[in-house]
Amino acid sequence: MSPLKKTVLILLGVLVALLVGATAIAGKTYFDVKNTANKVSKPVKGRPEGTNIKDGKPFSVLMLGIDTGEFGRSDVGRSDTLLVATVNPNEKKTTLLSVPRDTRTEIVGHGTVEKVAHAYAYGQEKMALDTVEKLLGIPLDHYVWINMEGFEDLVNAVGGVEVNNKFEFKQDGHTFPKGKNKLNGDQALAYTRMRYEDPNGDYGRQVRQQEVIAAIADQALTFNGVTKYKQILKAIEDNMKTDLEPEEMFKIAMDYRESFKTIDEETLHGNGEMIDGLSYQVIPDEELVRVQTLLKQQLAK
Template identity: 35%
Template sequence: MFTFIAQSEVSMKKHLKISLAVLLSFVIIAIGYTIYIYRAMEKTAEEMQITFEETEKKETAETGEIERSLTFLLLGIGDRPKIGDPGRADSIIVVSLNPAVKNALMFNIPRDSRVEIVGKDKMDKINHAYAYGGTEMMKKTVERFLNHSIDYVVQTNMEGLTQLVDVFGGIEVVNDFAFNQMDQYGRKKHHYDKGQIQLDGERALHYTRMRKSDPKGDLGRNERQRQVLTILLQKTASLSSVFKIEEILNIMGKNIKTNISFEEMKSFFLQFKKDWNDYQIESLEITGSNQMIQGIYYYHVSEEERDLVSAQLKEHAAAE
């Protein structure tokens, strides 16, 4: 009997050692994977980096938390079939984040808005600023238009949007009315039913591009763009995105450019992952009128409307 007990104790100790060894192995693997992901994130951040002249960005607190409001410019760059054409900023979204009141203000600048292109000394459609001088000219032109500084720019091409939606297994949106939309080559027709619908990457792209069948035109398209962006932000902040991190990093490295540093990315991710569900998202529309000048269509935004939007942006940033 004593021999049996002694053998059992030895057996238990052996199993305990094996269990501890297995547990330790998993811990080592987890640490190794964390280090790998960390380095992969750092490498991706380096690939995404762009810099601007005379840029003063707001500092985060010593704790790494954001204590002041920040303004982001989100640019969706449309591909052009012509070789050598840098494309246009087909989507121009401004987001003001105010952590003091847990509030986000999001609005589109209509891409056909006739504005002064900074650095070209001419009036033209605002989305042409990207074709003339890239991201920096686009940023300066938006700042002049809004009379408000931009802290960060996040620029992506449309292929990046398509891939990101697919990584998350598609998205669900509530569509206000049924419509058809052709692809950019006029070959494939996509049908969108009214109500809650499921979109893969390609269908999400054309969903955000449609304007001709929308009674609100550009304003309706702007609403769909903000709708898809909000859903992607929510998915990125969710726990499920952790398991997609490698795919997301690969997509970001190839398709996104930004002046957000790696350290800032970490601070933003940690804070908004914790607080994003508490944020209220508000939107506004920049109203204007259609205008034809020498046979070219523009969207005319009055000085009064620009002043109003600028004042709302400043008020949101200063709220406590």
């Protein structure tokens, strides 16, 4: 694998899905990546500074897809997608948990019980971290978010992605036939937004989101030349933020790469309920205990 491909996979993997397989960074590419890493790095005030990555220990990341940027919106937005990754270098395994956006929970710092997706709208990264941390009963060391416009830009930057659609449906003016579909950025965004026609509702949408993320990472491996890697960095620079410092990103890429060879995908399952006229996913106690226990085991020293 060339240094260019490795570098693309480093930043794409760390900031999008933590699927890092790089082993070396060299030359101008290194400085381009570090420059982008500096621009997207944004610490969170009022949160403890984690040292797990620097110490080579297991760590966790809250990954958010923010709906600002969708259809020209410019407000703060809500977390339309929530994923929690726990990365364990000792077990050489990563667990990727999908949290339904409609999960009913306490919004920490806001004094309400409502949809978990609202936490980011009320208090951005800190409130989202505090809320999901309490819900899952584990420390969340870091966050990464991408807005919807950035998701579209990333797909276009890699030249489109291919997905294997389970059934035909329409969304936002696009028709997605059953079987293999080659998607551009606008199509990929629509493909991951649909949930009302899906028999599995929001859970089915989460599967499609994970499918597109994996397809973006796969496309990164096919890159030749400088043009596409610069487009990737531009998409990341304009549309992402994380509290990971550049040194931590590179340490993940160099020292944690074995942790991404095995990725277990999990979903927090709830029951659909109407409460005060709003639709929620209410998580049964036994399901919450199951997921909390699993994540705690993954973060064990």
